Amino acid sequence: MKKNILGLCLTVALAGAAQAETVFVTLEKDNALAVVDPVAGKLIKTVEIGQRPRGIAISPDNKLLYVATSDDNTIKIIDAETLKEIGRLPSGEDPETFALNPAGDRLYVSNEDDSQVTVIDISHKKAVKQIKVGVEPEGITASPDNLWVASASETTNMVHWIDTKTNAIVENTLVDPRPRALGFTADSQQLWVTSEMAGTLMILDVKTKQIIKTVKFDVQGVTADKIQPVGVVIDKDRKRGYVALGPANRVAVINAQTFEVEKYLLVGQRVWNLAFSPDQKRLYTTNGTSNDISLIDLEAQTVTKSIGVGTYPWGVAVKP
């Protein structure tokens, strides 16, 4: 008992020192969820979560985790404290990526093999609509102003603009081949889209739905075919955006005003998805083949730590 109290005190003390947030990482090949204390640089524990977990998101109140367990054909609702499963959502087959809307009451799931997006009403645990999109939909995201859901189909090479009021596609934008991930800026004015095959980032204007800028990545000493942009995030002030470059093992830092690439940060192997710390002072990356996550200090713009988490880290979510 004494020991526990001591432990508790110690944790609280550490927490005071540097806001102890928790990082959750899905481990695709371990069928597990890694729970990481990033500030201490430690893997706290690994819990079994289901078959082939990939996409992950945390509810706006930070109480619930949603985890796509692809081979179970469901999205599990997990209590973010106890890490126990408290429900399942009808995601359709083989869910991989999904988007949670800002209100936290709708999930939009890409059903890659069926060329559709499933809209789920979370409170009723019901699929309310299936929207036909292009071939192999993958990346999907909801705009902060709640007006749009953007879905990218990898083989059709399009971004589909879904109106959240009608759950219907209102426009399609042709983009570079194999679009992978997308993210809105905090002001919902721009949509950033990565193309795995062209090695590019495209900035789309939400009003016109047109590409206003294409950024080509070019890393010295890395062949073009290794530059496969995947995850993309943009900070709240739209100062900088970050793109994970897959097997190039780099995260590109992009000036979000000029769209210049400022630098490439070397992280783990096959860097895939990205998440900010709640204060946006750090960025976490999942590194698929080096089995770790990298921690980037965004003020110093340097990689400060890598933390081993398990086999094939895929998605990442952060709880304050």
Place this chain on the structure above:
Amino acid sequence: MRPINLSVQVTLKILLIIHLLSVNFVCAEAKQAVNIAYLTQEQKAPPPLSNLDAFIPNKGVLGAELAIDDNNTTGQFTGQQFVLKKFIVPLDGNVVDTFNKEVGDQYPYVVVNLPADFINKIADLPAAKQKLLFDVATVDDALRNEQCRSNVRHILPNRAMRADALAQYMMKKRWNKWFLVIGATEEDHLFADALRRAAKRFGMKIVEEKNWEHTYDARRTAQSDVAVFTQVDDYDVLVVADEQGQFGEYLEYRTWNARPVIGTQGLVATAWHRTHEQWGAVQIQNRFKDQAGRWMEEQDYAAYLAVRAIGEAATRTKSNDINRLKDYMLSDAFALQGYKGNPLSFRSWDGQLRQPVLLAAPRSLVAVAPIEGFLHPKTELDTLGYDQPESTCKWSK
């Protein structure tokens, strides 16, 4: 609201239906049609060499069908409609007649799944002049060089590309001394030529070369012939050219010295393989298997790419005009997603689809060529096969 009498209600409904129908009709009219023909001939099942792999009579066509579906999924957003019309010539039929009489002007794009002998017979027909043919079956180097035609695009990697892919891997492994074993068919000798060319290009040495003249009987071959046949001066790797698979499978584990087997058996160079799952390949493997009920074969992959190439060009140019699509496909802007990492494109000098080549063992993908370290000023993909300065193809667009 005042009740409306029944007949008025019915009339209103009918009017509404007519209205809806006419709108649909207009929409259908407005769709831009891209018509693609698929030409092939039935094949006689070859004598079975093994009971393991059943003869597949429909290689190719199922890939084209999947691609048409993919094109049309895209087409629903772009207002284009892709149509695939299959022309399957019976065993005793005449391919040229079918092409002349049935594949009319409305089909400017023709996916051709026929042996090498037929390609130019078709391509040189007056009816083919205003068409673009996509060869999805041959691996013939001559068709990409001195016999090339400006109205033909070749989808599968030719023998030279395959041999170069193997050579790059052997060079990386430092298997510098090759024992080349060649089968009896003309094709085997063509592949042996490609291997010799690759050996020269990459500075490898063929220390021994032998023609397989033994029996093709599994039991006898396995027992004695291979061990005797492979008693030659020392070598690093046995490179086999046996495209039909008449004896190559029996070499592995039976050579006099313990040496790996590579070429048409053992470690093979191929456009597609069931062990391939990187770069989203697992998705198309699954989609194909769901639809076809079997694994995707090379010709299926090639036919898929051919139809997708037309789709990609039509989508990007918003056109169905053959000249526009042809130009676009040969331009630098064309980038076809082929589930192999690099975007695929056509070589402007010979119409060959530029692509990575998979190096696969029966149950594992060993490497993907171009192998890292083989450099090229324009694209590493052009380290495989006939690069522009080496090409003897002389066609102007």
